[in-house]
Amino acid sequence: MNAPFRDFFSRALPRRPRNVLAGRATGTIALLTAACGWATAAPAVAAESRPNILFIMSDDHGYQAMSCYGSQVNQTPNIDRLAKEGMRFDRCFVTNSICGPCRAVILTGKYSHLNGFAQNGQTFNGGQPNVAKMLRKSGYQTAIIGKWHLRTEPTGFDYYHRLIGQGPYYNPKMRTNHGEVGPQGFRDIQHEGYTTDIITDLALDWLRDSRDQERPFFLMYQHKAPHRNWQPAPRHLNAYDDITIAEPPTLFDNYEGRGTAARTQEMTIARHLNPHDLKLSRQRGFFTPQQRMVWDRAYGPKNEAFAAAKLEGRDLVRWKYQRYVKDYLRCIDAVDENVGRVLDYLDASGLAKNTIVIYTSDQGWYLGEHGWYDKRWMYEESFRTPLLVRWPGHTPAGSTTTQLAMNLDFAETFLDAAGEKIPETMQGESLVSVLAGKQPEQWRKSLYYHYYEHPGPHMVHRHYGVRTDRYKLIYFYQLDEWELYDLQNDPRELTSVYNDSSYQEIVTSLKRELKRLREHYRDDGTVIDFGARRARNVKPTLAARFDFGNLGNTRLQYGKLVPGRQNTAVELAGAKPAIQQPNRGKLNPAYKPMTIGGWFKTTAAKGVLLAQGGQSLGYSLYLKQGKVQFSLRRQGALTTLVGPPVSLNTWHHVSATIDRDGKASLRLNGKQIGEPIEAGFIISRPADGLSIGADSGSLVGPYGPANGFHGQLEDLRIYWGPVAADVLTNWSQP
Ligand SMILES: [Ca+2]
Ligand SMILES: [Ca+2]
Incomplete structure (x- = not known):
């Protein structure tokens, strides 16, 4: 299993500008095609020899409560077998330390802002690609047994038997897609007994009796324990x-x-x-x-x-x-015993030799450190999570690694282990070469973290940050407070040295790295909302009109009002936006068919006329290299229409349209340029607002921060929904 190692830093994320004049479009449609590539590609490994994958995950099990990680408080002899016979990861971290979101990251291989499940209480969009769907398509039999906690029914699993919501410790009612199901495709079964034992019984039943013995399997065997409120067996x-x-x-x-x-x-x-x-x-x-x-x-x-x-x-x-931690450890005792039952079955059945067994927790946990229980923080105990992997014939027994691993890597690792291609849209890295005991020459040197759930239970403020081998920089952005920890000198993270002058160079370089990571992972603060209303229902509306002779309450931030083509224009010299407005209410572009544009007269044929959004989601109408261009960014993927060159110091009318079918087109001086192309819709409210005369903050299009317009703008408009032909004609009438 020698999967080619892909350079973390060179992995191109989908930013594929396309030129309407240069033939077939790529953008989102092509991304889907690329993501489906595994369906037709011949498996690299013959089906019968492909390894089974048994993914064991508990909920809130901190590495401090595992004897193989040097626990001071308990013994986990069965879980420890995986460390003795496989690899222990000493630096595995999560992207967002909270239950449901971690599960969504593991399934999708994407950060929360791209899989849409950023905090508990949200609903996972089961329609998006996930690793179970991909493995199933490649011939694996897939099952999830135990805790699910994503609200929607599992997708991509041949078999599921899951807890409903958090699920209780005793006598759980569970939901399965197996047997005589109702019209919705599932049925509920009331079980009696201790949940950790029941989940294991179900997993063993499936392994023994219910699965297709001819095919490799991918089983997610997931415990509720040791989640709050810690009821022991x-x-x-x-x-x-x-x-x-x-x-x-x-x-x-x-x-x-x-x-x-x-x-x-x-x-x-x-x-x-x-x-x-x-x-x-x-x-x-x-x-x-x-x-x-x-x-x-x-x-x-x-x-x-x-x-x-x-x-x-x-x-x-x-x-x-004492009361809290003893109950917590008692719950782990049951998990450990049950993991032992499963490992014994793998040995007895002969499955062990061709089965990769993973043990992890959805995230880390506080066992009283800082006086706390729970998780959420980028501080070490909750940011880090245990990870043990036993892979006979591939992973050296009793090995450890300090490579920076993440739960973002799990889906990619499973696909790689199965000999499948990893879709470019996934954001993690396969751990297969690390698991072989190799030291990859180019491996990530830093980690990016983003936590969202505030206000919410336990009231931990939102934050994002970067961790390297030695340092951790955290930004609590609601508070505008930074913290810096030197993990070598202060492993318990007790004193922020952010304001210590001897660390100023470290601060500067970490801020640069943080910015790079946010761009790399396409996080501009926007979380995708798959539940938004469909574009078809959008009523035709004039959402905004910028008539510079009559701005009303709108504040002109930059530029000079001058006599324009017919009325008043604003004159700009490329410095910054003339007007900025937040995406509230009427201006929210999510799922909106649109027509945007207006009149311009340029002296430099470069710069942005109007833009809304940033590097994850948004649109922009701009001039570049003398040509008028329209870009739409959707889940980071860029679709661009390029018009012909425009003459300087002449009034032109330009507009771009996304119709109800998501097709984009561009008009110059009332005439359509080329054929409409597939573009799609902006699928949630971007973090960045609307800006006129420059794209501020996070950038939609392929231009730098110096993107201000040079020349005059007049009568800019934003329509949602279809625009009547005569309205368009009157607007663009010379
Ligand atoms: Ca959890
Ligand atoms: Ca912007």
Whole structure:
């Protein structure tokens, strides 16, 4: 399995300008074709020898609670087998440390802003490409058993049997597409027992009896445990009762040395665990009388002792920590036992030798570090996630790696391992060569992170940032606060050195790297919204008109008002936008057929007439190399129409249209240029607003930041929906 290693930095993301005069269009349609390339390509490896892929994922299992990662608090002998027989990744990170979004990243191989699932509570668009669909198409049998948590039904899986929502620890009702399903294609089954055990039983049943033995399989076996509120199995309710778990050194962190975000979060063991978390109140949910009795017998005496002790201050925090962390570890005990059952089955059945087994968590977790539980931060404990991979015949047993890996790489790795092509639209890198124990010469030197869920549970402010081998720069953009950590001198991230003058060169270079990463991953702050209304329903509207003689409340930020062609024009000398407006209300271009344009007289035949959006989503009408051009950017992919050269110091009328079918066309002086081409729609509200006379902020088109218009503009308009022919004729009448 010698997959060619692709250079991380040279991987061209789809920015494919096209020229309407230069033949067939590429853009989005061609991207889809490229992404479907695996369907027809012959597999590089014969089907029967392709490895099975067993992806085991737990929920919120921090690496600090795994003995193979040097846990100070527990033993995980079964999970450790994967480290002994495979590779342990010591630097695997997530793109956005929160449950549902991590699952979406793993399925799509794309950052949250491109897969559309940026925070819990959103709905995953199952219509987009995912790794299960691709593996299924290439002949794999695909299944997901256990936690799903993406709201929509799984797509790309031959078989699923999943928890509904978060799912309970006891007696889960689960949903499957197997057996006598209803009109929606699934049915619900009420199970009785402990969820971690049930998910494993279902996975073993499928491996043993239900799958097609002739084909390789891709099984996602995913636990709910050890997610909040940490309800252990009956057999573990008294585990750890007679010992004291070690406290982390930062349990009583006072957040000095960090910014507003660390001080205003709501995830402390001291103040934010509730009685239900601490098992001090009757547990909600469905328990059988027998389960309830066993539960009460275990917690009753412990809770009585707690009440009698009347703890206060630090002693109370210490008690809460012990109660919390012991329940958490008890839940992991069940996960570890069940992973052992599955590994035993692989050995007994002979499947082990041709099965890649992965163990990971959807993200990392706080076991009291900084006084916290939960995740979300770019600080190390939640940013990092455990990753163990056993791949007999490929991965050296007992090996470790410090290469920077990400959950963004998982889908690409599975495809590569299966001998399949990796679509260019995926953003991670195959780990196959790292897994062979090689040191790739060119591997990523930095990681990009972006967390969105604020306001929301635990109130962690939105942030993005970059981590290198030694440094971590974080920007809390709602607060406009930066933090910098020197991980070598301050591995616990207690003191930001952002304002320390001896680090100013590091700050400058990290900011440059952060900007490069944001461009590379096409993150301009916009998250794709697949749920937007369809373009067909858009009512014809004049969304905006810039009549410079009558600007009303619109503020002219730059330029001089001059007598124009018929009325008043604005005269610009390329410096900056004349007008900028946010994309609110009527100006939101998402899913809008449109006609945009106006009159211009140029002295330089370069610069932007009007633009809305940036490097992920938007459109721009501009002059470049003497020609009038229109660009539409959609999920980063660029479609460009190029008109003929225009004469200087002469009035011209230009307009660009995207019709209801998503076809783009360009008109100069009332005459259409070439044939309409497939373009599609802007699919959500771009972060950047509308700007007249220059594209500010993030750039839509293939021009630099010095893109201001030179000359005069008059009567610019933005129409959504179709425009009546006579309106267009009158507007462009010489
Ligand atoms: Ca999680
Ligand atoms: Ca812009």
